[in-house]
Amino acid sequence: MNRIPTDTLVVVADGEGARIFRNQGSEAAISLHQYDLLELMNMNDDGPAGSMPSESSGKQVDEATFAKQLAHGLNQGALTQQYQHLVLVADPGTLGRVRPLLHKEVMQRMVAEVGKTLTNSPLEDIERALQ
Incomplete structure (x- = not known):
């Protein structure tokens, strides 16, 4: 794992x-x-x-919508200098939805990307996954 500088923004997400x-x-x-x-x-x-297939469930549409909102927030934060470094931890599906929506400014600040579901994990487990 890359070194995570002090004050790095760490986002731990899933589709919800x-x-x-x-x-x-x-x-x-x-x-x-x-x-x-x-x-x-x-x-x-x-x-x-x-675009979402017509047979997508309500949950799938909600997860894709949240991914879009999350990416928008990360883009806004990078463009307004709210963070210098970013670690994105998310399940592979969410990462796949968020990644193409991220601005190049966000990608330049990305220190690490972790494809794991840790949203409901204890803080110690999240910290351990980042070391």
């Missing part, structure tokens, strides 16, 4: 929500502190990312 952390520790000793929790909002105002 995301926990937002900052590394308050050092590169050698990660210490994550959660400061936000994101959930799907304004579903009727915001559609899914990309």
Whole structure:
């Protein structure tokens, strides 16, 4: 795993929500502190990312919509200098939906990408996965 600098934004997401952390520790000793929790909002105002097959379930549409909202938030944060470094932890499906929507500014700030489902995991498990 790459070194995770102090104050790195760490986003732990799945198709339904995301926990937002900052590394308050050092590169050698990660210490994550959660400061936000994101959930799907304004579903009727915001559609899914990309085209969805007509046989998609409501859950699949919701997950694609959340991925689009998450990518938009990360793009906005990078473009307004809200973070310098980013670690994105998400299940492979969510990563696959978010990645093509990320602005090049976000990609340049990406320190690491982890394809695991850790959204509901204890903080210690998330920190361990990043070391």
